[in-house]
Amino acid sequence: MTTQSPNDPDVAVETGSQVPPAEPVTRQPEPDVEPESRWHRAFREIATGNAIISVLAVLLALLVGAIMIAFTDERVQEASVYFFARPGDTFIAIWESVSGAYSAFFQGSIYNFRRPDFATGIRPLTETLTFATPLIAAGLGVALAFRVGMFNIGGRGQMLMASAAAGWVAFSFDLPWGVHMLVALLAGLLAGALWAGIAGLLKARTGAHEVIVTIMLNYVALYLVTWMLRTPGLLQAPGSNNPKTPPMKDTAIFPELLGPQYNLHFGFILAIAAVVLVWWILDRSALGFQFRAVGENPNAARVAGINVKSMYVYAMLISGALIGLAGVSQVLGTVTTGFSSGIDAGIGFDAITVALLGRSTPWGVLAAGILFGAFKAGGFAMQAAEGVPIDIVLVVQSLIVLFIAAPPLVRAIFRLPAPGSGPRRAAPTTTKEVTAK
Template structure:
C-alpha cells in the first residue's frame, strides 16, 4: 500500500505544491530588505540572518493564510471567516473552467479556448441580464442557460472541425480566442449591442437585479449562488466520467481512439460531444463572472485570465473532477491571499504567480519530483513471479 501511495499521481501533485512553496519561500527571503541587510554581516552574526529569513517567510505565509482561510485578528467569527468566502468566490470560475479543460483532456483533446468560450458565454448572459425584463428567478435561469449554450456552441466549432476535417483543436481554439476577443470588443464599442447607452466607454450596462446570482451568506460576503452551481457541475462531471456509458466512451477515445473505433464507438461524435460539454462548463465560468462577481457591467477583460488558469487547475487536479475541485480552491486561496500578503508584508504579488507556474512545472516533470524526494519509480516496480504451470501427462 505504501508503495502504491509513493508511486501514485496524488503524491506527485502534493509534493509539487510543497516544492513550489519552498521555492517561493526562498524568493520571499531574497527580496526582503531585512534579510538583505542582515546578510551583509552574515559571517559575523549568522543568527540575525536566520531570524530575518524566518520572520519574512513566516510572516508572508501567515498573511497568505489569514487572507485566504481565516483572519485571527478579527473580533468576530463572521468577520474572521470572510477570507475563506473570498477564496471560494475566486475558486468558483476556476473550478468550472478546470472541469471544462479536464473533461477535454480525458477525451484526448487539448482545449486552450477557455478565454474565447468564457467571453462568448459572458456576452450572451450579460446581454440577457441587462437587456430583458423578466421575473426574478426566471431571468437568472434564462441568462444562465443562454451563457452555457453560448460557450458550448463556441467550443463545438472546434470539436466539429476536428471531427469533420481533422483540424487540430489547439490551433482552432487559439484562433477562436482571438476571434471571440475582437468580436466582443467590437460589440462593446457598438451602440445597440453590448455598449451601455449614452456611454463612450467599451463597457456594458449594469446587470438587472432579477438576473444576478443571490448571495449565499448575506450581503456582507461576496460568495454567490455560482459556487453551488460549480459543486453541482463537479458532481455531474464525476457521474458522466465514472458512471455513464458516455463517460466510458470518452475514456476509451482518450486512451486509444483507434481501438475505440474498432470497438464500434463513433469517435468523431465523441469529439463533438466532449467539446460541447467542455464549452458549457467554461461558459459557466464566464456566467459566474458576469452574474456573480462583476454585476456592474463588464469589459473585454471579463475573463481575467481564468481561461488559461483553468489549464493549470486541470493539470494539478489530474483531470479528475474532485481533484480539479480541490485544485481550484487552492488556486482561489492563492488569489485571495496574494493581495493580503502584499498589503501586510510588502511581498510582491507576482511571487504567487511564480509559485503557480512552478506547480505546473513540477507536475509536468514527475521524474524530477521523484528524484528530489527519492520516491520509487512506478515503471520499475517489482513484478510478481508468474506461476509455473505444468501439464500432467497420464501414463499409458
C-alpha cells in the same frame, strides 16, 4: 523380439556388470515474494500514485517561493551585509520574512485571527471560494477535454462569448426573478458550448488540430466582444463612450449564499453541481466510457464501434458549456455592475493549470480550484501586509505546473518508488543433494 538396453537392471544382473546410479537432478526453486504488510502495501500505493506528485509539487513550489520571498525582502538584504559578523540576524530576518508572508497568506485566504469574531474572521475563506468558483468550472471543462484526448485552450474565447450572451440577456430583458437568472444562465452555457463546438466539429470533419483552432477562436472572440462593447445597441451601455456594459438587472443576479457581508454567491453551488455531474458522466455513464476509450486509444475505440468523430464534438460541446459556466459566474455573480473585455481575468488559461494539478479528475479539479482560489485571495493579502510582490504568487503557480510536468524529478527529490514497482523478492536459495557412498 524385444531389445533390452545394457543399462537395464535385469541385463546387469545376468552379465554381472554394475551400473552406476543416475545422478540426482537438482531444481532451482522459484524465488518467493516476501509477505507485504497492509501498511507497507498502502504506503507503496500512495507513494507510486499520481496524487502524491501533485501534493509534493505544491510543497516544492511553496519552498521555492519561500526562497524568493527571502531574497527579495529588504530586511534580509540588510542583515546579509554583515552575515559573517552576526549570522544569526540574517537567519532571524529570513524566518520573519517567510513566516510573515505565509502567515499573511493564511489569514488572507483561510481565516483571519486578528478579527474580533468568527463571522468576520471566516471572510477570507469565503473570498477563496468566490475566486475558486470560475476556476473550478473552467478547470472541469479543460479536464473533460483532456480525458477525451483533446487540448482545449480556448477558455478565454469561450468565457467571453458566454459572458456576452449571459450579460446581454441579464441587462436587456425584464423577466421575473429566477426565470431571468435561469434564462441568462442557459444563454451563457449555450454560447460557450457552441463556441467550443466549432473546434470539435472542425477536428471531427476536417482533422484540424483543436489547439490551433481554439487559439484562433480566442482572438476572434476577443475582438468580436470588443466591437460589441463599442457599439451602441449591442453591449455598450446607453449614453456611454466607455467599452462597458450596463449593470445587470437584479432579477438576473446570482443570490448571495451567506448574506451581503460576503461575496460568495450561488455560482459556487453550480460549480459543485458541475463537479458531481462531470464525475457521473465520466465514471458512471456510457458516454463517459466512450470518452475515456477515445482518450486512451482512438483507433482501438473506432475498431470497437465507437463513433470517435461524434465523441470529439460532444466532448467540446460539454467542455465549452462548463467553461461558459465560469463566464456566467463572473457576470452574474462577481462583476454585476457591468463588464469589459477583461471579464475573463486570465481564468481561461489558469483553468489549464487547475486541470493539470487535479489530474483531470473532477474531485481533483475541485481541490486544485480551491487551492488556486486561495493563491488569488492570499496573494493580495501578502502584498498588502508584507509587501511581497504579487508576481511571486504567479511564479509559485508556474512552478507547480513545472513540477507536475516532471514526475521523475519529484520522485528523485523525495526518493519515491517508480510507478508499477512491486514488493521486493527474496533472494533465491541454492540446494545441493549429497549422495552417500
